[in-house]
Amino acid sequence: MDKAAEVAIIGAGLAGAEAAWQLARRGVRVVLWEMRPERTTPAHVTGDFAELVCSNSLRSDDLANAAGLLKAEMERLGSLVIAAARATATPAGGALAVDRARFSAAITKRLLALPAVRLRRAEAAALPPGPAIIAAGPLASPALAAAIRELTGRDSLYFFDAAAPIVTLESVDQTRAFWASRYDKGGRDYLNCPLNEEEYLRFHAALLTAETAEIHGFEQKMVFEGCMPIEVMASRGLRTMAFGPLKPVGLTDPRTGRPPWAAVQLRKENLAGDLLNLVGFQTHLRRSEQERVFRMIPGLERAEFARYGVMHRNTYIRGPAVLNSDFSAKARPDLFFAGQITGVEGYIESAASGLMTALSLYRRLCGRPLPPFPPETALGGLAAHITASPSDDYQPMNVTFGLLPPLAGKIRGKREKNRALAARALAALDGFSQKHELTADAADLA
Ligand SMILES: Cc1cc2nc3c(=O)[nH]c(=O)nc-3n(C[C@H](O)[C@H](O)[C@H](O)COP(=O)(O)OP(=O)(O)OC[C@H]3O[C@@H](n4cnc5c(N)ncnc54)[C@H](O)[C@@H]3O)c2cc1C
Numbered sequence: 001m002d003k004a005a006e007v008a009i010i011g012a013g014l015a016g017a018e019a020a021w022q023l024a025r026r027g028v029r030v031v032l033w034e035m036r037p038e039r040t041t042p043a044h045v046t047g048d049f050a051e052l053v054c055s056n057s058l059r060s061d062d063l064a065n066a067a068g069l070l071k072a073e074m075e076r077l078g079s080l081v082i083a084a085a086r087a088t089a090t091p092a093g094g095a096l097a098v099d100r101a102r103f104s105a106a107i108t109k110r111l112l113a114l115p116a117v118r119l120r121r122a123e124a125a126a127l128p129p130g131p132a133i134i135a136a137g138p139l140a141s142p143a144l145a146a147a148i149r150e151l152t153g154r155d156s157l158y159f160f161d162a163a164a165p166i167v168t169l170e171s172v173d174q175t176r177a178f179w180a181s182r183y184d185k186g187g188r189d190y191l192n193c194p195l196n197e198e199e200y201l202r203f204h205a206a207l208l209t210a211e212t213a214e215i216h217g218f219e220q221k222m223v224f225e226g227c228m229p230i231e232v233m234a235s236r237g238l239r240t241m242a243f244g245p246l247k248p249v250g251l252t253d254p255r256t257g258r259p260p261w262a263a264v265q266l267r268k269e270n271l272a273g274d275l276l277n278l279v280g281f282q283t284h285l286r287r288s289e290q291e292r293v294f295r296m297i298p299g300l301e302r303a304e305f306a307r308y309g310v311m312h313r314n315t316y317i318r319g320p321a322v323l324n325s326d327f328s329a330k331a332r333p334d335l336f337f338a339g340q341i342t343g344v345e346g347y348i349e350s351a352a353s354g355l356m357t358a359l360s361l362y363r364r365l366c367g368r369p370l371p372p373f374p375p376e377t378a379l380g381g382l383a384a385h386i387t388a389s390p391s392d393d394y395q396p397m398n399v400t401f402g403l404l405p406p407l408a409g410k411i412r413g414k415r416e417k418n419r420a421l422a423a424r425a426l427a428a429l430d431g432f433s434q435k436h437e438l439t440a441d442a443a444d445l446a
Contacts, residue, residue: 015339
């Protein structure tokens with residue numbers, strides 16, 4: 001690969017647009033493939049780049065929140081997506097929300113004004129010759145998905161994401177929840193949240209009336225053919241959940257010495273054990289409803305969601321098995337992946353992935369490969385999840401402070417702790433950027 005080569009980027013979504021910007025502003029020629037509007041996906045409605053397919057919020061803008069930290073890091077690396085978001089922001093309290101039409105239009109206009117960017121309005125039905133970045137997103141076209149599967153192997157490309165929410169261990173009230181496995185088999189592997197009959201009935205009633213996210217026609221079939229959402233299970237009968245994932249058999253609540261009436265089990269999601277999965281709670285509820293209803297479970301009153309439950313079409317590769325640490329494919333090192341297709345979840349995470357992949361590819365073109373981003377940064381935490389996560393059951397992940405190594409000393413108070421993590425992250429990123437000459441001017445939208 002050499003710097004004079006033209007890089008093909010497949011998909012002008014959040015990741016592809018950011019990657020094109022990062023490469024083109026460094027003088028690399030880019031051919032950006034986008035199949036919309038001629039050929040669209042089941043969720044997009046325009047032909048613009050970086051279309052937000054659902055909410056218009058890019059989440060928190062506060063450094064005490066991991067999504068806020070990720071934005072600050074991207075901003076320091078001259079992100080076009082963040083600059084466009086700031087230029088088109090709408091009032092949203094502590095969050096960064098945008099006018100979606102102006103946001104996508106600003107990104108489209110800015111990219112098309114760059115002489116190094118050539119637009120190809122067509123579907124890429126096969127993998128392009130290298131160097132290239134696949135940023136085709138969770139709704140990658142079927143022909144391209146088939147080509148990716150050919151490269152990665154059948155077991156390394158997923159098409160559907162049915163995931164239960166993940167909460168942080170520190171946010172669970174352990175005076176109410178207790179560690180145990182059913183019948184004491186396998187040690188104290190689960191954190192159990194016991195419910196008495198009254199608590200169960202209240203929780204059941206709340207599930208029945210909770211609001212679900214919009215279901216696209218293409219998702220409906222998959223949802224019900226796949227594993228059953230907890231709210232659907234609740235609608236099957238008053239005690240269906242109590243005979244299913246909430247069954248109390250084999251558990252003894254140490255506070256009463258008796259089995260609880262029902263129990264929600266939380267299972268460790270990562271080796272550090274600081275992220276916990278709500279077993280059997282795949283759900284289609286809106287995020288705000290997940291917070292409201294799942295916080296009714298004893299012990300989860302203050303639960304912090306590291307990831308919300310989702311059930312949607314999601315094409316993604318098994319990142320740790322398929323990718324090198326620079327996001328290139330092990331089977332074809334001139335082919336890189338970026339965005340949700342790598343197993344990040346969310347608009348900002350997808351754009352961040354596009355940014356990192358572009359910088360890695362750029363440095364490879366220059367013959368000076370970039371080492372992985374520092375693990376203390378939100379970018380580095382996401383990168384490690386994508387390429388080095390140990391989990392066999394690889395699941396897409398939003399950015400969370402749980403992806404970062406813990407602080408050396410103890411700090412009281414969650415906000416203070418998160419702020420210290422953010423300060424450490426930004427210092428680590430500054431050192432890394434200087435050392436590897438990554439610093440960039442703010443993206444100008446003129
Ligand atoms: C229904 C749905 C709702 C979501 N809601 C949210 C939300 O509210 N908040 C949030 O943070 N995240 C949400 N996400 C998750 C995710 O953040 C977004 O999907 C995000 O847009 C992913 O960014 P991306 O760049 O990886 O993919 P995309 O933004 O989808 O970009 C991929 C691009 O590739 C193009 N493309 C695909 N195949 C080809 C091909 N063969 N040739 C040429 N072009 C191609 C597509 O047209 C598209 O423009 C949602 C996802 C889905 C599916």
